[in-house]
Amino acid sequence: MNDYISLVETTLFSATHPDIVKRTNISSVLISLALCVIGAGAFMISLNMADSSSAMSMLLITVGIILLLWAVFRLFWRSKEWVYVPTGSAMKEGTCFLEDLPAMRHVLEKKDFMAKNNIRLTANGNVRMDYMVSRDKKFVAVQLFRFIPYTYEPASPVFYFTGNDANAFVQCLKTSNF
Numbered sequence: 001m002n003d004y005i006s007l008v009e010t011t012l013f014s015a016t017h018p019d020i021v022k023r024t025n026i027s028s029v030l031i032s033l034a035l036c037v038i039g040a041g042a043f044m045i046s047l048n049m050a051d052s053s054s055a056m057s058m059l060l061i062t063v064g065i066i067l068l069l070w071a072v073f074r075l076f077w078r079s080k081e082w083v084y085v086p087t088g089s090a091m092k093e094g095t096c097f098l099e100d101l102p103a104m105r106h107v108l109e110k111k112d113f114m115a116k117n118n119i120r121l122t123a124n125g126n127v128r129m130d131y132m133v134s135r136d137k138k139f140v141a142v143q144l145f146r147f148i149p150y151t152y153e154p155a156s157p158v159f160y161f162t163g164n165d166a167n168a169f170v171q172c173l174k175t176s177n178f
Contacts, residue, residue: 012130012143013093015158019139020091020132025081032075039067084134091132091139096173097125101146101155104129107178108142108159113168119178128152133170140166 043064049057082091098104103119104127106112121129128145140161145152161169172178 010158011154012132012141012158015141017141017158017160019085020141021083021085022080023083025079025090028074028079028081032071032079035067035071035074039064039071042067082132084136084139087134087136087138089134089136089138091134093130093132094173095128095130096121096176098122098127098129098178099125101127101144104178105144105156108144108156111161111165111168113165113172113178117178121173121176121178127155131169131173133166133173137167137170138162140169142169 041064042060046052046057046060046064049060051057082093083089084091098119098121100119103117107117107119126147128147130143130145132141133139142159142161143154144156146155
């Protein structure tokens with residue numbers, strides 16, 4: 001088993017690849033700013049109401065604060081996205097679990113997605129697979145992790161697939177069978 005375990009310093013989200021960049025999502029920023037303006041407007045209207053103890057005033061204060069907090073959350077944590085540069089496609093991140101680390105590592109190393117290896121994805125497991133897939137399914141980045149008590153540690157380097165290999169990986173991911 002130790003043959004398959006390597007101490008990898010980089011993880012999927014810290015590794016650098018020349019075709020993947022993190023960019024600002026302009027539409028997310030604009031939506032956040034609109035929520036901020038609407039929230040501030042609701043808050044200001046509630047402060048200018050003649051009866052500040054009315055239910056409508058309290059509702060506007062609550063809605064204003066919720067919209068402002070939601071806008072700040074979206075602005076700071078949802079305004080960046082990973083993008084596959086050659087196609088300009090945004091990346092989608094995901095995680096799934098499986099049981100057989102050596103078999104899955106073999107499949108990823110050999111890019112053997114068409115042969116059915118009877119590796120099933122499960123709801124929980126001692127092996128975690130993190131992946132990033134471009135929306136156009138032209139690029140995939142994958143890394144395996146093994147469970148060590150209380151945490152998952154990297155068990156493979158980051159694998160990158162493009163073109164037909166990426167499409168084959170996505171098809172296996174959809175069917176939950178590698």
